[in-house]
Amino acid sequence: xxxxxxxxxxxxxxxxxxxxxxxxxxxxxxxxxxxxxxxxxxxxxxxxxxxxxxxxxxxxxxxxxxxxxxxxxxxxxxxxxxxxxxxxxxxxxxxxxxxxxxxxxxxxxxxxxxxxxxxxxxxxxxxxxxxxxxxxxxxxxxxxxxxxxxxxxxxxxxxxxxxxxxxxxxxxxxxxxxxxxxxxxxxxxxxxxxxxxxxxxxxxxxxxxxxxxxxxxxxxxxxxxxxxxxxxxxxxxxxxxxxxxxxxxxxxxxxxxxxxxxxxxxxxxxxxxxxxxx
Amino acid sequence: xxxxxxxxxxxxxxxxxxxxxxxxxxxxxxxxxxxxxxxxxxxxxxxxxxxxxxxxxxxxxxxxxxxxxxxxxxxxxxxxxxxxxxxxxxxxxxxxxxxxxxxxxxxxxxxxxxxxxxxxxxxxxxxxxxxxxxxxxxxxxxxxxxxxxxxxxxxxxxxxxxxxxxxxxxxxxxxxxxxxxxxxxxxxxxxxxxxxxxxxxxxxxxxxxxxxxxxxxxxxxxxxxxxxxxxxxxxxxxxxxxxxxxxxxxxxxxxxxxxxxxxxxxxxxxxxxxxxxx
Numbered sequence: 240x241x242x243x244x245x246x247x248x249x250x251x252x253x254x255x256x257x258x259x260x261x262x263x264x265x266x267x268x269x270x271x272x273x274x275x276x277x278x279x280x281x282x283x284x285x286x287x288x289x290x291x292x293x294x295x296x297x298x299x300x301x302x303x304x305x306x307x308x309x310x311x312x313x314x315x316x317x318x319x320x321x322x323x324x325x326x327x328x329x330x331x332x333x334x335x336x337x338x339x340x341x342x343x344x345x346x347x348x349x350x351x352x353x354x355x356x357x358x359x360x361x362x363x364x365x366x367x368x369x370x371x372x373x374x375x376x377x378x379x380x381x382x383x384x385x386x387x388x389x390x391x392x393x394x395x396x397x398x399x400x401x402x403x404x405x406x407x408x409x410x411x412x413x414x415x416x417x418x419x420x421x422x423x424x425x426x427x428x429x430x431x432x433x434x435x436x437x438x439x440x441x442x443x444x445x446x447x448x449x450x451x452x453x454x455x456x457x458x459x460x461x462x463x464x465x466x467x468x469x470x471x472x473x474x475x476x477x478x479x480x481x482x483x484x485x486x487x488x489x490x491x492x493x494x495x496x497x498x499x500x501x502x503x504x505x506x507x508x509x510x511x512x513x514x515x516x517x
Numbered sequence: 518x519x520x521x522x523x524x525x526x527x528x529x530x531x532x533x534x535x536x537x538x539x540x541x542x543x544x545x546x547x548x549x550x551x552x553x554x555x556x557x558x559x560x561x562x563x564x565x566x567x568x569x570x571x572x573x574x575x576x577x578x579x580x581x582x583x584x585x586x587x588x589x590x591x592x593x594x595x596x597x598x599x600x601x602x603x604x605x606x607x608x609x610x611x612x613x614x615x616x617x618x619x620x621x622x623x624x625x626x627x628x629x630x631x632x633x634x635x636x637x638x639x640x641x642x643x644x645x646x647x648x649x650x651x652x653x654x655x656x657x658x659x660x661x662x663x664x665x666x667x668x669x670x671x672x673x674x675x676x677x678x679x680x681x682x683x684x685x686x687x688x689x690x691x692x693x694x695x696x697x698x699x700x701x702x703x704x705x706x707x708x709x710x711x712x713x714x715x716x717x718x719x720x721x722x723x724x725x726x727x728x729x730x731x732x733x734x735x736x737x738x739x740x741x742x743x744x745x746x747x748x749x750x751x752x753x754x755x756x757x758x759x760x761x762x763x764x765x766x767x768x769x770x771x772x773x774x775x776x777x778x779x780x781x782x783x784x785x786x787x788x789x790x791x792x793x794x795x
Contacts, residue, residue: 318596330680
């Protein structure tokens with residue numbers, strides 16, 4: 240069982256991943272998760288609207304998802320991007336089924352009514368945010384599909400405690416899925432070769448993060464900047480919670496999943512057992 | 518087994534249908550099909566683009582679906598509209614799963630490379646149209662979902678012979694589904710009370726079309742104008758091909774499905790057996 244996450248940043252050629260999935264499938268059980276972050280930004284900007292990024296009181300940057308933004312998210316994540324990926328897989332003979340986290344109640348989270356943010360240096364409370372933290376994965380539908388020859392293609396949003404669509408982080412969705420499905424590996428593909436020690440030096444790839452070593456983990460967290468910090472933390476958590484292997488791989492290379500499983504990119508694992516943080 | 522089709526015209530309050538589905542489910546096996554025609558038009562116009570309607574050499578009016586329009590169709594049909602309906606059902610405790618015809622290869626059709634149309638009175642050949650006629654329904658995924666407690670929510674597009682997303686008529690999709698699933702009834706809900714003998718007179722509802730009577734069938738086809746003609750023809754074909762009951766019902770009334778099954782709207786059936794036209 241593999242969980243593959245294809246990032247939604249700009250400049251990713253999805254063809255490589257789709258080709259690779261078509262060679263791996265059905266020999267390998269796979270759940271394919273994707274984002275569409277850059278496509279959503281471009282889509283909103285084309286309509287003359289700016290994505291609203293907010294900084295929480297704990298310093299986390301996230302997209303403020305009002306109802307209109309959720310409409311756009313459903314259109315671009317669950318609609319255009321998801322179905323174009325399904326189409327690409329179907330054209331390659333893979334019987335893909337595209338789903339969002341709300342379908343069949345796959346992914347559930349908690350929506351907060353009020354979001355505490357800092358804007359222009361001042362604390363503020365924002366209401367009307369349709370976002371939340373992931374709490375629960377129901378694997379029933381995914382297992383049913385896998386057992387019957389379908390490859391699930393999954394994307395945010397998730398479902399809130401009140402049955403509303405809520406924005407959740409795609410990497411965390413992939414991580415929780417990998418744990419719930421007892422995956423042997425979680426491969427996170429994006430538009431970089433992996434985690435770089437120096438973001439301006441493509442040759443500074445960190446090949447391995449041994450999360451049973453405090454030094455290795457600390458070095459990785461120091462190297463990671465911006466959005467990558469969140470990804471690396473998610474990867475470290477995943478290994479700590481029991482996924483044997485997490486790889487940050489390059490989506491823009493031939494057979495990116497196979498390459499990641501064969502040692503390319505940044506491999507996160509534990510050479511000696513670690514105490515679970517949960 | 519019921520197949521319910523909710524139209525995509527303007528001015529439809531979807532809440533009534535969702536409420537009714539939540540009372541019928543899971544006592545009744547249901548596949549829920551929907552369109553999003555008016556939402557797609559509005560969406561394209563908001564981006565400053567006009568939907569391009571073309572008239573075929575046989576007089577049929579259809580939407581010219583270039584690649585960009587298909588992107589929008591995926592966003593609005595399979596994305597925003599489909600997932601908002603799924604969300605509405607999930608909030609009502611119905612374990613809905615939203616799908617397009619391309620997911621799991623549910624609906625397949627034939628894409629024509631060249632479309633012969635008449636524009637400004639002149640015959641033309643248009644290329645780049647992603648549309649086609651429905652050829653085949655694969656019920657495997659739908660039956661799997663129904664047998665396991667999920668309510669499928671289905672929308673165009675379908676999949677071409679080359680694995681491309683193609684625009685197909687939503688009513689025909691519902692009709693083919695009803696036949697393939699051996700449904701006892703097909704309920705087509707829209708923003709009118711049913712088929713009116715006089716389109717300007719709401720009291721002129723045709724209550725029954727007995728398709729075993731040539732007179733009744735002819736009267737119905739004469740009364741139907743515009744888009745309704747295609748719907749009525751599809752309904753007549755459906756009964757002719759073996760669906761016991763087809764109802765054109767009013768979406769904007771309380772419990773619209775139950776009302777349609779209880780004799781409201783326009784009922785199409787055959788009081789004596791008819792020879793199948795297929």
